[in-house]
Amino acid sequence: MTSGSRDLSGSDAGAAPRLALAALLRGRLRGAGAADQLAALDSLDPQDVTGSAPSADPGGLPVLAHLEEAVALAREGLDHDDGEALAAVAGSVSWVQTEAYRQDPPHGNFLDGYAHATFLGPTDGGQGPTPAAAAMGLLLLAPGVVYPHHAHPADEVYLPLTEARWSHGAGAPFEVATVGTALHHRPWQPHAMITDARPLLALYLWTGAVTVPATWTRGDSPAEAP
Structure with a gap:
């Protein structure tokens, strides 16, 4: 843990799995030498654990079937x-x-194949961003989904837990990312993902303007994606 960072061990047993995932990401950030992102993760208040709700109710999002x-x-x-x-x-x-x-x-089947869940820090529509703001969560994409190029003012790190193809710039090729390797996107850097036969599950860490949502860059379309 960096000097001056918060103790994310937490005393709430219900928060323990979330804090364990934070520790997993912390180790990968440390290995990648991502000092700024590591400091932002360590700045999270262990009491700022986003409330939970069951995700498997019959009226849930279609992507949850995966x-x-x-x-x-x-x-x-x-x-x-x-x-x-x-x-x-x-x-x-x-x-x-x-x-x-x-x-x-961005296209007709996107909403059937996409969801995210913030479990540490503020969610969309939360309090305004502060210099030390950070939020951590999970991204889920169904098989056969194009998540087109988009960008946001927050700095972002993804830790893919399953395989997918990623593009890290407008017009950049889509390449399979190594599972468990941190992927960094600077503020406003366009990026995109494509899943093939299997779903994508990835941890994410947003820092900075974490309550400002992403916008489409409109630089590609499903028909243009490889």
């Missing part, structure tokens, strides 16, 4: 304790969709 498979695939690359933590968090968080995406979906 959650069990995604968690099982992700656990293949995790140790037992981290796998248990992931399963506990994924099954207890409130899965949602960015309201801006719901108002302006």
